[in-house]
Amino acid sequence: MSLTSPALAGKLAGLQSSAIRDLLKLTARPEIISLAGGLPDAALMPGERIAAAAEAALRDPAVLQYTESPGWPALRAVIAERASAKIGRSVPVGEVFITHGSQQALSLLAEVLLDPGALVVVEDPAYVGALQVFRAAGARIVAVPLDADGLRVDVLEELLAAGERPAVVHTVANFHNPGGVTLAPERRRRLAELAEAHGFWVIEDDPYGELWFDQPAPAPVASYSPQVIRLSSVSKILAPALRVGWLIAPEKVCRAVELLKQGADLCGSALTHQITTDLLTDTDWLTAHVDTIRAAYGTRARALVAALRTTFADRVHCTDPTGGMFIWADFTDGTNASTLLPTALEAGVAYVPGAAFAVTDAYQTSMRLCFTTSDEPTLTEAVHRLARAATTSA
Amino acid sequence: MSLTSPALAGKLAGLQSSAIRDLLKLTARPEIISLAGGLPDAALMPGERIAAAAEAALRDPAVLQYTESPGWPALRAVIAERASAKIGRSVPVGEVFITHGSQQALSLLAEVLLDPGALVVVEDPAYVGALQVFRAAGARIVAVPLDADGLRVDVLEELLAAGERPAVVHTVANFHNPGGVTLAPERRRRLAELAEAHGFWVIEDDPYGELWFDQPAPAPVASYSPQVIRLSSVSKILAPALRVGWLIAPEKVCRAVELLKQGADLCGSALTHQITTDLLTDTDWLTAHVDTIRAAYGTRARALVAALRTTFADRVHCTDPTGGMFIWADFTDGTNASTLLPTALEAGVAYVPGAAFAVTDAYQTSMRLCFTTSDEPTLTEAVHRLARAATTSA
CATH class of the missing domain: 3.40.640.10 (Type I PLP-dependent aspartate aminotransferase-like (Major domain))
Known part of the structure; x- marks a missing residue:
């Protein structure tokens, strides 16, 4: 059995099961609002339309x-x-x-x-x-x-x-x-x-x-x-x-x-x-469908950013909500997002620390926040929990 | 552009688009009975059952x-x-x-x-x-x-x-x-x-x-x-x-x-x-379904082997039809299956010459015959065409 071969060890060293995946396992508890995921919202996926397409295809x-x-x-x-x-x-x-x-x-x-x-x-x-x-x-x-x-x-x-x-x-x-x-x-x-x-x-x-x-x-x-x-x-x-x-x-x-x-x-x-x-x-269906996703994600992203800016003011800087699935946020006061995470989980909110994405810089004060799978009140509550965690740890 | 790198050339040398695939392109003509494929019979695939499963899954x-x-x-x-x-x-x-x-x-x-x-x-x-x-x-x-x-x-x-x-x-x-x-x-x-x-x-x-x-x-x-x-x-x-x-x-x-x-x-x-x-x-459905495939393939395999043995007698040796999708046949008289192929295609039948599967030996007198996608009269006719080709080239 040669699973200890140098070639494989080399390959696997570059393929560590990512910090994000391990974290996702921790944040699956229902009492935690997770902004740590990176998944699109399954509730917005066109299940019925896909079922109809499957039936047609299978003819x-x-x-x-x-x-x-x-x-x-x-x-x-x-x-x-x-x-x-x-x-x-x-x-x-x-x-x-x-x-x-x-x-x-x-x-x-x-x-x-x-x-x-x-x-x-x-x-x-x-x-x-x-x-x-x-x-x-x-x-x-x-x-x-x-x-x-x-x-x-x-x-x-x-x-x-x-x-x-x-x-x-x-x-x-x-x-x-x-x-x-x-x-x-x-x-x-x-x-x-x-x-x-x-x-x-x-x-x-x-x-x-x-x-x-x-x-x-x-x-x-x-x-x-x-x-x-x-x-x-x-x-x-x-x-x-x-x-x-x-x-x-x-x-x-x-x-x-x-x-x-x-x-x-x-x-x-x-x-x-x-x-x-x-x-x-x-195409008509597709345009309407993608518009629905855009509208939902846009509303969620804006709610998240508004809550961050209202709650943290200058203490957090975050990207503008222009598209995609993520907001990147930095603590401007030097709060370490990696060390904050356990406190944040206790307060009932999860995110991915910036360090998980760092190549050279450590991004110690940064967080990736995914807004796709939570509604606006939930995102606002998540930010309040984050604020409580940051206050507790300060 | 570095598509000429030694590393890639090395990889691709081992990955030549297989002789089988190239041959399949030639044998797609409708007048040719192809025993050259390696595909299961799509007509036996459970399209309706899969459509029902898809609909249930998508709930x-x-x-x-x-x-x-x-x-x-x-x-x-x-x-x-x-x-x-x-x-x-x-x-x-x-x-x-x-x-x-x-x-x-x-x-x-x-x-x-x-x-x-x-x-x-x-x-x-x-x-x-x-x-x-x-x-x-x-x-x-x-x-x-x-x-x-x-x-x-x-x-x-x-x-x-x-x-x-x-x-x-x-x-x-x-x-x-x-x-x-x-x-x-x-x-x-x-x-x-x-x-x-x-x-x-x-x-x-x-x-x-x-x-x-x-x-x-x-x-x-x-x-x-x-x-x-x-x-x-x-x-x-x-x-x-x-x-x-x-x-x-x-x-x-x-x-x-x-x-x-x-x-x-x-x-x-x-x-x-x-x-x-x-x-x-x-499981009840599955057992019946797989039995149907077995019965169909078994009937086809036996028809192919019977036609080979009746038509060629000692001139071709072939494997017994016990399962799977293929019969391996050898010309015992030294007929070269690779050089016979163009004549066979002219006679309206295709197979894969054994040489395509050879690692060390050349298998020059061998053929792989796939019986899954032809019915019994078609398989019998394929063997007759093969016999005509072998006679012509002899």
């Missing part, structure tokens, strides 16, 4: 069979059409590859694009699922901080000027997890220019782009260059259980991903692919 | 949410129960890990169990999907031939006596793909003993075990030792589109697989997991 036995590794052709076609509208150029079906959620897109791309030791630039604070993948691929990871306008592209430029040569720059440009911020349009353009000038790939990881509250997210980074690989999924607008994500990339990248997908798991589910096709092509 | 919004990486708990419980009955000991849920088809079980296990350069023993002819995975993992592959009683365990013993130390021995013990044979009970016991004596893992890959025609397959290799990791799926008895496979392994293996699964694709689909749970626990 064709082909949806029960193995399908092609790049995905069910009808789904690739509708994703190509939507991507064309989003990116502003005609995206051929050959540039669309359906994956088992966008996490699989990330992990297959890491295998395709990265040699061990290759440099990957990530955002700090970072999406933990991306860090896991890049660490498992043996990449060297350099973090570039976020500010209110997203990735500090000027800091990336300094790295490039200093001779760093990334293979990949990973960005959650819209409504960042955990940072809550959105990359400014001018920075998107500049990031794409740098990718072309220096020959690196940008992975534009966009699970939250549709979840804008007042105005749509800016044009994607991919609209500025074919050197940008876009990732997204239906997990946040339809349902995670469809396990439908995708990447939009040059055909040579898609072909390499296809060979790896065959070995990894052969193919996706034609059934959930066809259900997704049905829902995405029912 | 609980939890089936639309992300689920745990090792799988939907209810599905793990029913798989544990079925595995306990099959293996003959109480299998705890912690030893059950649900994967995206059994191909994902293989690929995650290869990452967990194999360091680059580790020795893997495979069967010859081999299941191509396993070869892909082991090659991609950088394993050294040694092939042990099959005979009418399955893996030549005596040849494995010779390798061990000569000092070879495999990390893994992979076997499709029941109704082999492509070889059609089943590992004899005494060999199963001996293989498990060798695993314990020499400290290697056996991966008992069992997609076809339920598809027996006259009598059930022998007790699994896993019934003889916990050093045997069992893989199976519902793809051949329910539907591939559920994408439900699993592995049964010691908990420490399952925990390592879980960390890799999180990075690979987070989790499976709670929806298809719950549908599968529903169908597997509806």
Whole structure:
């Protein structure tokens, strides 16, 4: 039995079961209001519409069979059409590859694009699922901080000027997890220019782009260059259980991903692919459905931020509620969010300490607050509990 | 753009889009009777029963949410129960890990169990999907031939006596793909003993075990030792589109697989997991359903073998129709099945030449014939066309 092999130990060191998951287990107690999750609201998922789509899909036995590794052709076609509208150029079906959620897109791309030791630039604070993948691929990871306008592209430029040569720059440009911020349009353009000038790939990881509250997210980074690989999924607008994500990339990248997908798991589910096709092509229904989610999340996000600002005033700084699923909040008085957590749990509220997302900086005074699964009075009560905890521990 | 990196080239060299897949594209023409596929019959898949299960499942919004990486708990419980009955000991849920088809079980296990350069023993002819995975993992592959009683365990013993130390021995013990044979009970016991004596893992890959025609397959290799990791799926008895496979392994293996699964694709689909749970626990229905598949495949297999034996007599030797999806046939007169293929396609019949499955031997005179998706008159006609092709080319 060789589970102690050096190679496996190396892989698993980069794949520690994340602090978030362990925390989620602690916060499942019903008396705790959890802002620690990172899940969309199941109550807003279209169960009846999916049941109808399943019934319709199952009239064709082909949806029960193995399908092609790049995905069910009808789904690739509708994703190509939507991507064309989003990116502003005609995206051929050959540039669309359906994956088992966008996490699989990330992990297959890491295998395709990265040699061990290759440099990957990530955002700090970072999406933990991306860090896991890049660490498992043996990449060297350099973090570039976020500010209110997203990735500090000027800091990336300094790295490039200093001779760093990334293979990949990973960005959650819209409504960042955990940072809550959105990359400014001018920075998107500049990031794409740098990718072309220096020959690196940008992975534009966009699970939250549709979840804008007042105005749509800016044009994607991919609209500025074919050197940008876009990732997204239906997990946040339809349902995670469809396990439908995708990447939009040059055909040579898609072909390499296809060979790896065959070995990894052969193919996706034609059934959930066809259900997704049905829902995405029912455009009037889809627009109304996504509007409902936007309205609900927007109301919740604004309630959370209003409660934070009313309750803590200058003592907490938090991001504006513009979209996505998270608010990032900082104690300006130096309160340590990690050490506060046990007191907060006693007071009946949970969050994820910023340190869980830190690559270089520790983010000791920060918290990620998820507003998707609580109504407004509950979010307000959560903030009151947080205030009691912060007062107790002060 | 670094798609020409040595590391990727190495991976892809082991992952050539298989000869089978390329051939399938050629044989999709309607005038050709294809025995080249490897697909279960979609017409026998329980579409209506799955639609009913989907509707029932979707009454609980939890089936639309992300689920745990090792799988939907209810599905793990029913798989544990079925595995306990099959293996003959109480299998705890912690030893059950649900994967995206059994191909994902293989690929995650290869990452967990194999360091680059580790020795893997495979069967010859081999299941191509396993070869892909082991090659991609950088394993050294040694092939042990099959005979009418399955893996030549005596040849494995010779390798061990000569000092070879495999990390893994992979076997499709029941109704082999492509070889059609089943590992004899005494060999199963001996293989498990060798695993314990020499400290290697056996991966008992069992997609076809339920598809027996006259009598059930022998007790699994896993019934003889916990050093045997069992893989199976519902793809051949329910539907591939559920994408439900699993592995049964010691908990420490399952925990390592879980960390890799999180990075690979987070989790499976709670929806298809719950549908599968529903169908597997509806035991009266399931028994009748699987009996129907067995009866249909058995009738088809016997018709194919009868036609081969009637038509070719001594000129072709083929396996007995005992279960699974394939008959392995050899031209005893030296006819080369690879060079015959174009003539066979002209005559309107397709098969996969044995060479596509060869690890060491070339199997130049062999063919894999899949009987699952053709009725008896069609199979008989296919054999007549094959005879015409063989006569023409002789």
